[in-house]
Amino acid sequence: MTDIVPPSEPPRPPVPRLPEEPLPTLPLPSSEPDFWRADRGLRSWLLTSDHKRIGILFLIGTSLSLVLGGVFALLLRIELLTPERTIVDASTYARFFTHHGIIMVWMFMIPVIPGVFGNFFLPIMIGAKDVAFPRLNLASFYVYVIGAVFTLVALVAGGVDTGWTFYVPYSTTTVSSVGWVVCGVFILGVSSILSGLNFIVTVHTLRIRGLGWMQLPLFVWNIYATAIIQVLATPVLGLSLALVGVDHVWHLGIFEPQYGGDPILFQHLFWFYSHPAVYIMILPAFGVITEVVCSYSHNPPLSYKALVAASLGIAFVGFLTWGHHMFVAGMSTFDSGVFGALSMFVAIFSAIKVFTWTATLRGGSIWFSTPIFYFFGFMFLFVFGGMSGVAVATSSLDVPWHDTYFVVAHFHFIMVGGTLTGFLAALHYWFPKITGRMYSERWGLVSAMAVNLGFFFTFMPQFLLGNAGMPRRYYTYPPQYQWLNVLSTAGASILAIGLVITVSYLAVACWRGPRAGKNPWRSRCFEWRVPSPPPKHNFLETPRWKSGAYDYHAAEE
């Protein structure tokens, strides 16, 4: 039945095949107000089961988290301007970097792209009215909110000073509000699992008839691969943090050295989640970047199959490499060898993606728009971040680099550089679809430049700091490290300015922007075939797509 040739394989025969006989569907109204206007009142938002509205709720939640985490980042950078105390004392500084990490990882980067854009676009992209379990979807948002509240209560209750990694036995013996924050992260994890479960089942069961796996938009594939990791890795995090929590509160020390416990085993459990978690953050960004590249170059991906295989490959191999966080932790030399070798395979899948994106540009007809500038920034940050990942996965090189600013710079390049630029690209790319309005390209360009350059100047100096040996989480440092720290702080302020500009002009565009049509970018992907903003039930009539998501050589629908 599904004999559709994957979009990358030319020359394609004429495009018959999507549904022939009409589905026995529900009668849909021929015209419907868009989802913003369909229902009114606060209640209709807070109790909505519409995946698009839930996406908007997630956008609000994650954006607030980004602001909060960003404020902590700026405070950290200000403190590090001088080698001794600048604005706060040592234990406050420890609370700042811990909450910066916790908020950015679990409240921003992990939920942001799946929660916002996955929720909003995945059902549309597969021709479904909604996700498979709409109420569970709403529940996952509220669980997210509860988790966030717990995490913030920890902040108010005195804060946590363990670092986001919660290494035992420090985390079980410190006198800070570990209990609250561990509960918070556990609950955030539940939200993540529920989202992932929903996406997996949705993709499996709700694809419109005739839409085969190999015709799915690549964003869907990436969200799907992400969901697998969310569902399978997050419980292990939940368990290990629960053990830390009960140890901290009731002294049930399963890792306590005094009772024969082994703190390294906690690190195994923690990284079994937290390494794949990196791919929870970056895979959705890969999906966004793929859509952006194809839409603005008006070109199908060089190889659809390669991108799919690479996404699934990353999701799988990402589980096999957690030990490279523990080369100097006291892990066996044998495990160091095995995990070191396996880590190299993840790099290969990422390289396949990078080559495919670059080659997709070739022969295209490229529109310059804000997302393309973010794409350019992403490519540099991701490739250098990724290569520095290969470097730190090389066991002997990791010995000097481990727990220094080199690692900090590496994971900010790859995770934040990847996820933040991916998020901003997605925000601009889909802004017309979500709001029905256009933003100012000029301001978009200015802020993209500020974000990319600010990012570069924040973290490039940190690579050199790491080379010089400055350990991470240092409150004071020898004076020879100062000039690089000042440079980094300067970069961070440019980055912050860029983000403030972004928020401002996008807010203006929401109310004043010119109306966007159905398809301002002339993309072929499925979500651009519904009105902007989409109606409440996504489609005015049962969709009948005659061409694929990347058929840039077929007639436009």
Added chain:
Amino acid sequence: MAPPLSEHVNEIGGSSGRALAGALLVLVVLTATSWALANVQLGAWNLVVALGIAVVKAGTVAFVFMELSHASTAARVVAGVTLFFILLLCLGIVGDAALR
């Protein structure tokens, strides 16, 4: 007539009564065997044998009681992947703890 779905589903039917009873018998016999073998000195093999029997028992429960044999391919993949990741976690940890 059910309208066609996007995914081929063959979740029709389930384990027959006979299969259920047979599975129960197998499980009881294996449990008894495992218990009996626990009191035989086999050295390090005791644990291996006991876990081997446990795997067979879990497989019986999964395929007959949980009707994995009638479940969709996706469900089977989920079960397989889960099993793989448990083994992975345990092996990774043992590779460290036993060889330090």
Added chain:
Amino acid sequence: MNELYRTLLNLPPQASTVARHIDYLHYVVITTSVLGAVGVAVATGWFLYRYRASRVPEGARSHIEHVPFSLELVVVGGLLGMFLLFWLVGYRQFVHLRTPPQGAMDVYVVAKQWMWAFAYPDGSASNRDLYVPVGRPVRLLMTSRDVIHSFWVPPFRVKQDVVPGRMTFTWFEARTPGTYDIMCAEYCGPHHSRMRGRVIVLAPDDYAAWQEGQWQAAQAEAGGAPANLAQLGERVAAERGCLRCHTVDGTPHLGPSWAGLYHAPIQLADGRTVLVDDAYLTESMMDPLAKVHRGYAPVMPSYLGLLSAAETAAIVEYIHSLAGVVPVRARQSPLAPGQNVNLTLPSVDAPRAPSLTPTPTPTQTPRQEAEPEGKGP
């Protein structure tokens, strides 16, 4: 070339024998990374410019250009080969870093919030500053008394986490005399960044002089109470309850007798044979179950963090002094292997106080009371 690269990458001096080799690999890997990232950025930028819409109208291209599968395979295979080569070279170096040379000088390191303490095999000890001779491999046997720390000396390119409850090790051989910073690289509390020390690398003569000075200082400080380290060790062994399981005249008891034990080859429970030296004795105090003497039940509790470095060295020295004692009876095991053990042991928790305390009673102390001291800033 080395100096140029080193300066460019802001690397510290190469003060250990392994530093230069690690740096060479570093140069290769980082150069590849920069070339790769810049290459991709340039290619992307060029394509963005070359295929801009104002130059190439949409639909101008009639067919999709295809990359032959063989080319993809070559590129992917080549990259993977390169990465695996990095791994191979890196892992060989890593194994070298994990393999202390024979005859290395052992120094025991105890980390705690927020200081480093060092104890040398001759019984001397130092806080904060680690004194080592130049040109001689030094093995550090490290443990922590509270949380995880990490021993990090940038010019040596050596880093190893220091974990409570077990022994970790690292080694280095300093190439040039000088003073190098030790930093704690694993977050260990608010004063993590102040947990610094120094490695003071001395020329052999200076090192000997330092040792002599240490010895005299220790004598003066001890005020003549224990005349030598072995006597101190005897006292410590009695106070810490060692002698309740170990005899010093060869009488069989729960643990191996110390008479004539030093430098004797013994068989382990797993069949291996080891020579009882300072390292083995220290390891057996810190991680008793790692290498259990054949014929003895694995019941000894760990004294990790309970004995100070100096006390450890004193006990080793005491056992050393018993090397010449002829056992009263041929040593034999009081327990058949695998036999169930029914005995009362000195608890791990009980002797937590850092100073020399009376023999601990075998009661279990709840953890709240047993909280290691020095937790607060």
Added chain:
Amino acid sequence: MQPLGAIVHDENPYADQAQREHALRLGMWVFLGSETLLFAGLFGLYAGYRARYPEQFALAGMHNEEWIGSVNTFVLIVSSFFAAWAIHLVRGDRPRAAMWSLGAVILLGLTFLGLKSVEYSHHLAEGIAPASYYRYAELPERGARMFFTLYYFMTGLHALHVIAGLTVMVWLITRLRRGKATAEHHVELEMGGLYWHLVDIVWIFLWPLLYLST
């Protein structure tokens, strides 16, 4: 989840009942996969500690009362059979018999918890409690303390799942009583059964690890 019935609700994303049931079944399997990984962390810790203290773990395992663990294994296996049998009965359009079958599951589940609490109280009376509360001096201190800490965590997490499963069983009986499950549509019953079987499978592995020791 509210039953949606044959009529498509406004919020219902499904085309028909079969699609909905397929989604629910698959969702349950994914959920079970996730649940299993929760236990995987503890199994991983067990593996790590056992590799570190092999003899002590064997000794400590012998101290557990083998008959309680073994009887409990039989209890859970039989209860699992009754859970599967209930679905078989519902398919044969015998909802009343199915209710009795689920009742047997609940009874056996309670038996399991009863035996478990007997065992817990024996242990606690001897001073065998997790980690810092451990007071039992008859076994080698280091490994045994860790064994029993793990024992409490593993069986405790499992017991929580048993309790959750029993709650589900009660809910399923009320559904049957109200005639909400038919021979054709009983997906909730299947989902509840799947959950109960998972509880059984986890115990099948806990038993040899914690009780069978020579």
